[in-house]
Amino acid sequence: MFLWDWFSGLMTYLGLWRKQGKLVFTGLDNSGKTTLLYLLSEQIEPSYYRRNNMYREAAQLTLGDVCYSIYELSSACGVKKWKDQFDTLDGIVYFIDTTDRDRFEESKQELDSLLCHEQIAKVPILVLANKIDRPCVASEEEIKQVFGLQQLTTGKGNVPLSELQTRPLEVFICSVLKRHGYAEGFKWLDQYTNAK
Numbered sequence: 738m739f740l741w742d743w744f745s746g747l748m749t750y751l752g753l754w755r756k757q758g759k760l761v762f763t764g765l766d767n768s769g770k771t772t773l774l775y776l777l778s779e780q781i782e783p784s785y786y787r788r789n790n791m792y793r794e795a796a797q798l799t800l801g802d803v804c805y806s807i808y809e810l811s812s813a814c815g816v817k818k819w820k821d822q823f824d825t826l827d828g829i830v831y832f833i834d835t836t837d838r839d840r841f842e843e844s845k846q847e848l849d850s851l852l853c854h855e856q857i858a859k860v861p862i863l864v865l866a867n868k869i870d871r872p873c874v875a876s877e878e879e880i881k882q883v884f885g886l887q888q889l890t891t892g893k894g895n896v897p898l899s900e901l902q903t904r905p906l907e908v909f910i911c912s913v914l915k916r917h918g919y920a921e922g923f924k925w926l927d928q929y930t931n932a933k
């Protein structure tokens with residue numbers, strides 16, 4: 738084990754090998770998951786998917802020395818497909834459409850059911866409050882309040898995992914369309930994943 742750690746550390750240092758991680762994009766339909774997935778996958782050549790046996794609806798994101806595979810899994814994918822992914826999950830990215838107040842309750846229920854799932858109780862959750870480029874969007878505070886997240890968020894800085902009493906969770910407002918806001922969210926998430 739020591740030898741392996743030493744070897745992988747050396748390879749990582751030399752830039753010859755990256756650790757692997759897995760993230761899941763989820764949330765109601767129309768919240769922006771596929772748009773961001775496509776945006777990230779623009780950076781990969783198509784043969785990558787075949788070589789790495791990945792679904793087509795997946796992308797890759799490299800943060801520091803970790804290379805994350807990202808999958809989109811909405812509730813419409815079916816619980817079975819979701820559960821198959823649980824054991825190897827490094828992080829969950831939950832999308833909210835900040836313009837769609839009519840569906841906040843529905844979205845809250847979906848997020849709540851994730852939050853109380855025992856098998857993923859320690860998995861960090863990044864909430865992306867998307868579409869803030871549009872008029873009349875809900876603010877970060879409103880999202881936190883409506884979704885009951887005020888007591889659950891753990892801070893946006895570099896709070897070490899050992900200092901957190903609970904699972905890492907934060908809300909970042911963003912516009913996938915304008916390509917801003919989500920990078921800070923991923924950076925935050927990266928510090929808490931097992932792959933790190």
Ligand SMILES: Nc1nc2c(ncn2[C@@H]2O[C@H](COP(=O)(O)OP(=O)(O)O)[C@@H](O)[C@H]2O)c(=O)[nH]1
Pocket residue numbers: 764765766767768769770771772773832867868869870871911912913914915
């Ligand atoms: N204005 C705006 N529209 C967005 C943004 N992100 C996604 N959309 C639009 O929202 C719709 C649904 O996006 P999609 O990625 O298919 O959502 P999914 O069902 O969660 O995968 C599409 O028409 C996107 O162009 C954003 O940041 N701002």
Ligand SMILES: [Mg+2]
Pocket residue numbers: 767770771772809
């Ligand atoms: Mg989609």
